[in-house]
Amino acid sequence: QYCGATRPASQLSLDHVVPRSQGGKTTWNNIVSSCLPCNSKKGGRTPSEARMKLLNEPKMPDRNPAMVVSQKDAKYQIWEAFVPTEDVANT
Template sequence: MNAVLVVNADLGPLHRVTVQHAIRMLCRRVAEIHEAEPDQLVGVFPLPRVVRLVRYVVTRWRFSAGPPWSRGAVLRRDDRRCAYCAGPASTVDHILPRSRGGRNTWRNTTAACYDCNQRKGDRTPVEAGMPLRREPVVPTWATLALR
């Protein structure tokens, strides 16, 4: 386990941090353990899985617009599963290739394994005969924080 979920004082998910960062938050007393791994310790603290902030942090800006596009976020959104073969994904594929005007947007990109990405090349999924197993969606902050 290398990531710890940070939730606001009202238990709304905010983001993930490393275990080391979570321990620093506990030492500074800005957070407390909400959920921990049983029988595993990091110093005097149980190994945290979820930490809750002591004070509420206003996050209105998070709900005014969705999260910005990034390769890592696309892989998290798709659970690192290839949209074509459902195997482990390591790359991001553009549904409408960039060579044809496709852009880096949530609805135009999907996680793909190296082999499927190479096989599809500069074609659309229909032209390549590779249907998508799921349609790409614009994620919310909460869904990305939970992955």
């Protein structure tokens, strides 16, 4: 959401636009995907404080069956708060 580079999911992280250290919440309106270098560069600052441009405003994604997290895959467990799990998607 900051540099526009296309990267595999393994090289992305979730970034709080308004950092938690500044009172930012973990909500769809405050979370964007970010490549690891951009997330590291931004750190605990807002995009404007870090002199970085947010390419797209965060929003709740449309429901998409392709966006289902497997509960068995430990590396994506942090995403479960934002993306439906297999059990939820199959109901």
